[in-house]
Amino acid sequence: SSWLGDASDTMRIWEFHVDWNNTSNSTFGINGLPNYLIPVDNFTPIGFNIPQPGTGQQLDNLGDRLMHRLQFRNFGSYFTLVTNHTVDAGSRAGVRWYEVHKPVGGSWSMYQQGTYAGDTADGLHRWMGSAALDSAGNLAIGYSVSSSSVYPSIRYTGRLVNDPLGTLAQGEGEIIAGSGSQTHSAGRWGDYSMLGVDPYNDCTFWFTTEYIQNTGSAPWQTRIGSFTFPSCLTGLTGNLGGRVTDGGGGAPVSGAQITADGYTTFSDATGRYTLEGLPVGAYTVTVSAYGYYSQTVPNVDVFFNQTTVQNFVLTPTAPISLTGTIRDGSGQNWPLYARIDLSAPGYADTVFTNPHDGTYTLTLHTGLTYTLQVSVPGYTPQTTQFYASPVVRQLAGYVLDFNLTVDSTCTAPGYTGSGTCTPQSGGLLRGNVRDQNSGAPVNGATLSNAGNTATAQTTPDDPMLDDGFYTLFVSGSGAQPVSVSAPGYPTITGTVSITPGGTAWHDFLLPSGQLAYAPANFSATLNPTPTLTRTL
Known part of the structure; x- marks a missing residue:
């Protein structure tokens, strides 16, 4: 500002007051002079233009003016202005930037300033900048970059509010790399770039300026890019929701698990899901459901106070059949009535073998690893994992048999001893005990043969x-x-046919039980007669 007579380089600020009711009361500065003269660090005005690859035509540096725009913000207790212009940063163009503050009721003063010419001495020219602050006080600058070997491109840099003053410590990012030069003799470039802050979340920066894909006179194009400092988004939340449907017919998929970078929910009976209160930002969202291939969608943006809709159409996996027989493996070799607890990601079920022959049949899906836990009272449980490859399938299905060994209590039917169990000669008899008249089950009935006993039981887990x-x-x-x-029934004896090491089935029907009558009270009046008779 020496040409204005200032002792050093100076920023001049005019305050413009408009009185719409009485325009004669409006003021601009102090009698036309600036309200504030704020010294700035001395700089060297740029005296050269910007080179490009493959052409002698250079681009105008426009270093004789402040760049668009002068951003004003009200932070409540103070106001801010940020701006920039292009200077000579040592034989290359650089961006000189400023942030000035004014406390409420106070005066404007320089808060921080600096010149950005890259994080390293890379020989690149940076010019045509635009600066802005987000709601957290983080500062960003977008600009063009070029040299004799780098086509005009669009980049940005910035600082967090707590970074050392006068520095742009967050590094340099690129919105797009240009691939052509502008050969028009006017040399004007990107009049003017613009960096704004999204009013919706007051955190996202949007930058727009010129670039060229193919060298030519003026085949310029406009690029719009955005970036955000994550710390600004702290405390800002949005929602994610949508619907999960079957790709084979569009039916809703209920119980699907939806995860978004650690946040989890499940779809309801209509296939709909909602994740509320997510911090704003980009998420990788994965949906998995039993019987379907998982699906992942990266970069799902959640915006402040909005619900992002992300639907999923899942592809069903191919079903397979798994069959087998569960037998005694300690010497008797007979089929066992066994419980099978089955689990896989997003799936759990319990099935039982056929009590007649110990067989089971499961319908599973390829691409999943299943855990099967087989248990029978008196036997040591057995757990195994089963994986059906989606690539290699057996058309006839898979077979998985189990041979269970008795545990050390030797309480399994057909064994005696303690610790070391000895098989007995005989066979297993299975069946149901029912009421002869009603056919209802008689739970708790006792069955016995030669000192061996069993109790008829309920089967609530096996429909x-x-x-x-x-x-x-x-x-x-x-x-x-x-x-x-059984209590209330006469004891009966039936004859069954037994094959050693084999099993047989026999249902027992208990005849009508004994009648028991216990009234709350019973009374009679005896007159002076020899006898009294009442009928019950």
């Missing part, structure tokens, strides 16, 4: 098997007697 179910070890072979008793 395929009626209550009153029993498993009894019967000694010997051929025709053997089995007695059955």
Whole structure:
């Protein structure tokens, strides 16, 4: 500002007051002179233009003026202005930037300033800048960059509010690399670039300026880019929601698990899901559901106070059949009535073997690893994992058999001993005990043969098997007697046919039970007569 007579380089600020009711009361500066003269660090005005690859035509530096725009912000207790212009940063163009503050009721003063010519001495020219502050006080600058070997491109840099003053410590980013030069003799470039702050979240910076893809006279194009300092978004939240449907027909997929970088929810009966209160930002969202291939969508943006809709159409996996037989593996080799607890990601179920022959059939899906835990009272549980490859499939299905060993209690039917269990000669008898009149199960009935006993039980976990179910070890072979008793029923004895090491099925029907009557009270009046008779 020496040409204005200032002792050093100076920023001049005019305050413009407009009185719309009485325009004669409006003022601009102090009698036309600036309200504030703020010294700035001395700089060297730029005296050269900007080179480009493959042409002698240079681009105008426009270093004789402040760049668009002078951004004003009200932070409540103070106001800010930020601006920039192009200077000589040592044989290359650089961006000189300023941030001035004014406390409420106070005066404007320089808060910080600096010249940015890259993080390293890379020989690149940076010019045509635009500066702005976000709501957190973070400062960003967008600008053009060029040299004799780098086509005019668009870049940006910035600082966080707590970074050392006078520095742009967040490094340099590129919005787009140009691939052509402008050969028009006017040499004007990007009049003028603009960096603004999205009013919706007051954090996202939007920058627009010129670039060229193919060298020519003036085939310029406009690029719009955005970037955000994540710290500005702290405390700002939005929502993510959508619907998960079946790709095979559009039916809703309920119970699908939706995860977004650690946040998790599940779809409801209509396939809809919602993740509320997510910090704004970009998320990688993954949906998984049993019987479907998982699906992942990266860079799903969640915006302040908005609901981002991200729907998913899932592809069903191919079903397969897994069959097998569960048998005794400690010497008897008979089929077992066993419980199978089945689990996989997003799936859990419990099934039982057929009590007649110990077989089971499961419908599974390729691409998943299943855990099967097989258990039978008196036997050591067995756990294994099963994976059906989506690439290699067996058309006839898969077979997985189990042979369970008795545990050290030796309480499994057909074994004696303690610690070391010894098989007994005989077979297993299974069936149901029912009321002869109603057919209802008789739970708690006791069955016995030669000192071996069993109790008819409920089967609440197995919908395929009626209550009153029993498993009894019967000694010997051929025709053997089995007695059955239950409270309220007479004891009966039936004859069953037993094959050693085999199983047989026999249902017992208990006849009508004994009648018991217990009235709350019973009374009669005896007159002076020899006898009194009442009918019950």
